[in-house]
Amino acid sequence: xxxxxxxxxxxxxxxxxxxxxxxxxxxxxxxxxxxxxxxxxxxxxxxxxxxxxxxxxxxxxxxxxxxxxxxxxxxxxxxxxxxxxxxxxxxxxxxxxxxxxxxxxxxxxxxxxxxxxxxxxxxxxxxxxxxxxxxxxxxxxxxxxxxxxxxxxxxxxxxxxxxxxxxxxxxxxxxxxxxxxxxxxxxxxxxxxxxxxxxxxxxxxxxxxxxxxxxxxxxxxxxxxxxxxxxxxxxxxxxxxxxxxxxxxxxxxxxxxxxxxxxxxxxxxxxxxxxxxxxxxxxxxxxxxxxxxxxxxxxxxxxxxxxxxxxxxxxxxxxxxxxxxxxxxxxxxxxxxxxxxxxxxxxxxxxxxxxxxxxxxxxxxxxxxxxxxxxxxxxxxxxxxxxxxxxxxxxxxxxxxxxxxxxxxxxxxxxxxxxxxxxxxxxxxxxxxxxxxxxxxxxxxxxxxxxxxxxxxxxxxxxxxxxxxxxxxxxxxxxxxxxxxxxxxxx
Numbered sequence: 001x002x003x004x005x006x007x008x009x010x011x012x013x014x015x016x017x018x019x020x021x022x023x024x025x026x027x028x029x030x031x032x033x034x035x036x037x038x039x040x041x042x043x044x045x046x047x048x049x050x051x052x053x054x055x056x057x058x059x060x061x062x063x064x065x066x067x068x069x070x071x072x073x074x075x076x077x078x079x080x081x082x083x084x085x086x087x088x089x090x091x092x093x094x095x096x097x098x099x100x101x102x103x104x105x106x107x108x109x110x111x112x113x114x115x116x117x118x119x120x121x122x123x124x125x126x127x128x129x130x131x132x133x134x135x136x137x138x139x140x141x142x143x144x145x146x147x148x149x150x151x152x153x154x155x156x157x158x159x160x161x162x163x164x165x166x167x168x169x170x171x172x173x174x175x176x177x178x179x180x181x182x183x184x185x186x187x188x189x190x191x192x193x194x195x196x197x198x199x200x201x202x203x204x205x206x207x208x209x210x211x212x213x214x215x216x217x218x219x220x221x222x223x224x225x226x227x228x229x230x231x232x233x234x235x236x237x238x239x240x241x242x243x244x245x246x247x248x249x250x251x252x253x254x255x256x257x258x259x260x261x262x263x264x265x266x267x268x269x270x271x272x273x274x275x276x277x278x279x280x281x282x283x284x285x286x287x288x289x290x291x292x293x294x295x296x297x298x299x300x301x302x303x304x305x306x307x308x309x310x311x312x313x314x315x316x317x318x319x320x321x322x323x324x325x326x327x328x329x330x331x332x333x334x335x336x337x338x339x340x341x342x343x344x345x346x347x348x349x350x351x352x353x354x355x356x357x358x359x360x361x362x363x364x365x366x367x368x369x370x371x372x373x374x375x376x377x378x379x380x381x382x383x384x385x386x387x388x389x390x391x392x393x394x395x396x397x398x399x400x401x402x403x404x405x406x407x408x409x410x411x412x413x414x415x416x417x418x419x420x421x422x423x424x425x426x427x428x429x430x431x432x433x434x435x436x437x438x439x440x441x442x443x444x445x446x447x448x449x450x451x452x453x454x455x456x457x458x459x460x461x462x463x464x465x466x467x468x469x470x471x472x473x474x475x476x477x478x479x480x481x482x483x484x485x486x487x488x489x490x491x
């Protein structure tokens with residue numbers, strides 16, 4: 001197979017980039033490619049290139065690794081462009097969590113919708129459109145853009161509608177939820193479980209589950225989850241939604257709790273629904289803490305990661321991240337079935353045509369072929385519609401720099417709307433715009449007016465850390481806890 005180029009934007013996400021590249025190199029036909037890494041952090045680029053250079057050398061592969069801070073150079077001639085960027089880094093992300101807390105909005109992740117996710121989208125979308133411009137101008141004609149960056153639906157929506165690039169949004173929530181279902185049903189092999197998922201990113205629903213060929217209904221699935229010694233405690237929101245809606249959600253307990261208006265709107269209720277054993281089960285600002293600790297951990301333990309890169313590639317350890325499987329299908333014709341984020345266009349009949357949906361599809365040499373004509377259960381569709389309407393306003397605000405539309409998007413967010421008054425939303429958004437102005441060029445015209453309004457605040461706020469906050473742990477504590485977890489898992 002002839003060589004081609006894969007560009008990775010945000011390659012400074014070192015651990016994730018290593019996973020993507022090692023997955024792709026597990027496919028023999030893809031080993032002669034060039035990986036062009038690009039990031040705004042020269043430091044991180046240097047680290048990830050050292051890791052990948054060692055992986056290629058130790059496995060005696062013909063793969064070419066290049067790295068540059070010049071994005072257009074990396075994208076020139078690329079057949080595939082993968083994005084895993086976090087615009088504003090942890091500094092801006094901290095404001096996504098901190099400022100809404102002053103108004104009573106307690107988020108676990110804040111990267112999809114809710115106040116944090118909407119502002120995250122405002123930072124990302126101008127950059128995504130810059131990526132798309134480069135792809136149109138310098139990448140291989142017909143290049144495909146694979147977006148891993150959150151907020152998934154908003155970024156993908158902007159890339160397709162305004163960026164005019166062939167884009168697929170990729171997430172691993174469907175796979176992880178499927179692993180849970182397989183475990184509670186007692187599967188001994190992954191092939192025993194089959195399912196169809198459909199909805200929108202982070203609110204996708206297992207609308208048809210077959211275990212060993214037998215259809216699994218609501219009552220059996222509820223009983224299986226409630227009998228599980230771990231999931232019964234960690235997934236209380238998901239189990240409650242399963243009981244009421246009749247369908248299991250792909251998304252983690254913490255994520256799901258912030259997309260709905262019912263579980264995090266009162267501080268005294270939050271502990272009833274979350275579990276503090278891991279950030280993903282609902283901890284206040286949990287992903288921010290996890291990301292901060294992971295960054296510190298990687299910096300300290302880089303020599304160990306570099307040492308591990310010298311081990312032989314094992315195709316059996318290839319992950320279930322979609323990217324390598326999509327590239328394999330497109331380049332070799334081996335069919336891959338997965339769940340992908342694309343424009344709806346009739347795929348889900350009771351969701352809007354313009355929405356970005358996440359649903360079942362197949363990839364082969366001819367491209368991505370989505371299964372069409374799916375109708376979501378009414379409650380599932382209603383929940384998705386609430387988020388879609390927020391996403392649409394947020395995308396259009398990000399493209400036009402319309403402050404009033406941005407505030408309306410935040411006002412219509414299910415959780416924010418359950419907690420905040422309109423006056424509180426207007427002031428909260430002004431605070432977030434001012435705090436993040438350096439990453440929001442489309443709102444440059446509005447920052448001075450926002451500052452003037454904040455100089456005469458009419459809404460009282462409070463210094464609140466949230467209902468379930470944990471402190472960021474030091475490296476030695478993280479190392480000790482991971483060692484303990486590993487030992488317990490081995491037992």
